[in-house]
Amino acid sequence: MEQQKNNPRELLKITSELGKVRISVAVAFTTFTGYILSNGAVNRGFILPFLGIFLMACGASALNQVQEADTDKIMKRTAGRPLPSRRIGKQGAIGIAMTYFVSGCLVLYFGPGLLTLAVGVSTFVWYNLIYTPLKKVTAFAAVPGSMVGALPPLAGWVAGGGSLTDPKALALGFFFFMGQIPHFWLLLLKLGKQYESANLPSLTQLLTDEQIKRLTFVWIAATAISALALPLFRLQDKVWSVSLIILLSISLIVVFVPLLSRKKPFNVGKSFVLINVYYLFVMLVMIAGRLIVA
Secondary structure: OHHHHOOHHHHHHHHHHHHOHHHHHHHHHHHHHHHHHHHOOOOHHHHHHHHHHHHHHHHHHHHHHHHOHHHHOOOOOOOOOOOOOOOOOHHHHHHHHHHHHHHHHHHHHHOOOHHHHHHHHHHHHHHHHHHHHHOOOOOOOHHHHOHHHHHHHHHHHHHOOOOOOOHHHHHHHHHHHHHHHHHHHHHHHHHHHHHHHOOOOOHHHOOOHHHHHHHHHHHHHHHHHHOOHHHHOOOOOOHHHHHHHHHHHHHHHHHOHHHHOOOOOOOHHHHHHHHHHHHHHHHHHHHHHHHOOO
């Protein structure tokens, strides 16, 4: 343990794992998307909100692993994380989490300003002080927990000069909110028994796999429909970009139709990736639609 602490390469790896860097980059990309939709240009102004939200997302992930260290060591999926594998102690992990968090706060405060900082801190608080404790109380914690997905793009929106009271901002946040729930429920289809073994409330204790599949499909369809609010609220106004968003949303529903069938095989892992790809493509279309004049 002490040797690993003194090894800079191992410490860097642990710091990256605690911050879930790849996921945090994806979170920050939603901030970038919100910024472009609000500001309408790619300029240096997006760098600090992107970096600040990235650091705060890393901090939230690291603190979450401290909070869930006892359950993580029970679940096969999470047993190899830095804390349950004893590659770092809780104090060290808390130190890394707070370093991420404070650094993100400073970047947002001295960059885009107090309002963006407030949205970033709200995301951190919601994830670690509301959603994480709720996971031990109710199997439906993913529903309020989905606010965590809605806030980072709004941080980008206000950093780009937009108002939180703008109906466009509400439509943008709602779209990202909707997609978080099927994410988690798809995970349950694969790992529900592990949640049960860790004594966490799980939908698998309340519903059959078939019922969870149907419920997940309803939310995926609702996610696709929520994308239609983007052109409805004038976040997109070009025929080609609106058409692509509609096409992507229809494709998402079609791809997940096998969830309704008992006979057709359904690959949960592949489906989890597909919904991420859907969101990536929609964001790219929205960014292009805002930046391209024609």
